[in-house]
Amino acid sequence: EVHLVESGGVVEQPGGSLRLSCVASGFSFDDYGMHWVRQAPGKSLEWVSFISWDGSRLRYADSVRGRFTISRDNSKNSLYLEMNSLRAEDTAFYYCAKDRSGGSYLDYWGQGSLVTVSS
Amino acid sequence: SYVLTQPPSVSEAPGKTARITCGGNKIGSKSVHWYQQKPGQAPLLVIYNDDDRPSGIPERLSGSNSGNTATLTISRVEAGDEADYYCQVWDTTSDHVVFGGGTKLTVL
Numbered sequence: 001e002v003h004l005v006e007s008g009g010v011v012e013q014p015g016g017s018l019r020l021s022c023v024a025s026g027f028s029f030d031d032y033g034m035h036w037v038r039q040a041p042g043k044s045l046e047w048v049s050f051i052s053w054d055g056s057r058l059r060y061a062d063s064v065r066g067r068f069t070i071s072r073d074n075s076k077n078s079l080y081l082e083m084n085s086l087r088a089e090d091t092a093f094y095y096c097a098k099d100r101s102g103g104s105y106l107d108y109w110g111q112g113s114l115v116t117v118s119s
Numbered sequence: 120s121y122v123l124t125q126p127p128s129v130s131e132a133p134g135k136t137a138r139i140t141c142g143g144n145k146i147g148s149k150s151v152h153w154y155q156q157k158p159g160q161a162p163l164l165v166i167y168n169d170d171d172r173p174s175g176i177p178e179r180l181s182g183s184n185s186g187n188t189a190t191l192t193i194s195r196v197e198a199g200d201e202a203d204y205y206c207q208v209w210d211t212t213s214d215h216v217v218f219g220g221g222t223k224l225t226v227l
Contacts, residue, residue: 035216037162045154045162045205047216059214062120095161103209105152106216107173109161 002026002108004096009113016086020113022079022096027108030074033057033099035106036081038092038115048094049081052102064090086117121210123219130225131196139222141189141206149208151189153182156221157202165204166191193224201226 008020022034036048049070050059058070069082079096094113097106124142131137141151153166164173166182169189179194193200206219 037216037218044221045156045218047218050216061215100167103211103214104150105164105167105207105209106154106162107164107167109163111161 002098004098004108004110006094006096006110006113009094009115011116011118012086013119014087014117016117017082017084018086018115020081020083020094020096020115022110024077024079024096024098027098029077030054033102034070034072034079035097035099036070036079037095037097037106037109038090039095039112040089040092043092046092050099051079057102083115086115088117091115091117120213120215121208121217123206123208123217125204125206125219125222127220128223128225130227131193132227133196133198135196137193137196137200137224139191139193139204139206139224141191141219142187143189143208144187146187146189146208147185149184151182151184152207153191154205154207155202156205162205196224196226198226200224 003025006022033052035050051070067085071080096110098108100107150168154162155165156162169184170182181192203221205221210217
């Protein structure tokens, strides 16, 4: 059974930094691309970033490009999101999700980690 | 960038058929995927590649896609279907995932 467990969500001040982690199990992690998707409280889903199975292909939403960095460690079955220059509008639940085939749909999702940016 | 448009809300009585649309420019040429999200839960994939269902998703849920509109159809609506539904495509031009704004299905 596929499991994705996010961690690292905290309350951070504007301009601050933090790193989210997602540990995967139940599938061959190094065979699949992974995504981060966020959802502000009461709002719609917003795709944030994608990383291919080997880390060679990285994609970012315009709203986070230059501030967020996605990475992975296949030896640890782990996905990361480094978040810098945080803004109030980055406040959201952040979900990691497994990609089915490198540019298709997100077939499994974690339960999310809440990031709050506030002074 | 590619835009997907969904109605904010759809209401239907139990036992009836609910249809949730997702509009986009020539969306019929893309593969559309649908997610269900209940309050306090993560999204759940319910339809992929226009009209395929993951295992465990009831046959009452189906999808179609043509022209400028994709549709999620929920037959014999049940109280348990009440949720937010999101459509999604992969925009090959920008190489980004795109979500629709979501539709709240209310079961009357």
